[in-house]
Amino acid sequence: MLEARGLGCRRDGRSLFENLSFKVEAGQLWLVRGANGSGKTSLLRILAGLSPAEQGELVWQGEREPVLWVGHRVAVSAGLTAHENLEFMAALEGDEAGASAAALEAVGLGAFSETRAGRLSEGQARRVALARLAFSTRRLWLLDEPLTSLDETSVNWFETQVHRQLDRGGAVVMATHREISDSLQGWTLQLGA
């Protein structure tokens, strides 16, 4: 699906990673691991096209397609309700309109759909952004620490979504510190080693 060839990244004159090559294929889960500041976010941002690759290149198999990006900042607007936020994301990413109510229900936020996101807790706001995993049709998901401040139930729900994505031939690249369940087997990219 997406191949990285010799990626390298420098920050403030210090090399974070160099000559990193890997190939993300359909149905694969990649876990990006490493200590704080080892370049996990930088790598994911390069893959998402947010930052340019300073060294190396990204090669898409076939046409370059948009990815689903959930960053550290989850793009949930404090002034909009949970439901409005999700509908906005669906409209921008070209997903079916009207799927957000069910998705919010699925992440346990059904009762909060008309609540302004500014009043939600951090974990709840992240669940709003992650709720679109339930209906997104994008083939590659790039998730930066998606499990931060999520409760047990939400982590389980998240793992189900990753399973579903892999089963239908999608791929997931995520950075995380947390252990994920054994049922999710993935490739590991260890940074800063």
Added chain:
Amino acid sequence: MMGRAFAAVFRRELRLAWRRRGQLLQPLVFYALVMLLFPLGAGADLALLGQVAPSLLWVAALLAVLLAQGTLFSADLEEGGIELWVTSGVSLGWLALAKLIAHAMIVSLPLILVGPVLAGWLGLRGEALWVLAVSMALGMPVLCWIGALGAALTLGLPRGGILLALIVLPLYIPVLMFGAGAVHAAVDGRPADGALLLLAGLLFLGVSLAPIATAAALRVSQE
């Protein structure tokens, strides 16, 4: 899909603006206060007022617009909205166009509506009021878009406000000259068409270039 994304951004901007409408009143209150206080300070010399009113109306409107710029993209940056725009796969310039049109409407419309009323208070009459309204309708959006470009360029910088003013004010000058010039001409009984046409030209230049430039600045802010 592009139409839907455009409409979504446009609706979102209007909705957010309506929810913090108190904040939107600030430029309007500033504008009205300057206009109401100036004649009190300048004394009751109607001839003098008539001479300076067109420039004053435009300068104060320009500063009022500048007041509304600084935070245009800051929430989008902090919340990660710009990342969503960049990764959405929709052209960034297209999304910027939706945001800029909404922004111009939200900021300019109240000023355009209140401008002729305040002009009446300063002693402008008849055709000059119309010319003022038309010149503001053509010029205010351009000021908003230049300001938006400045806001995008200074995004995330500490004390970006001063830098914003430095970037933006030189670009404001042509708009100010043609805008105030049109009203001056109308007050003096000269035709104002020339200045208004030039303003219209700037408006088209703005709507075609501002989204592209703003999109480029937003993309850079992410690197």
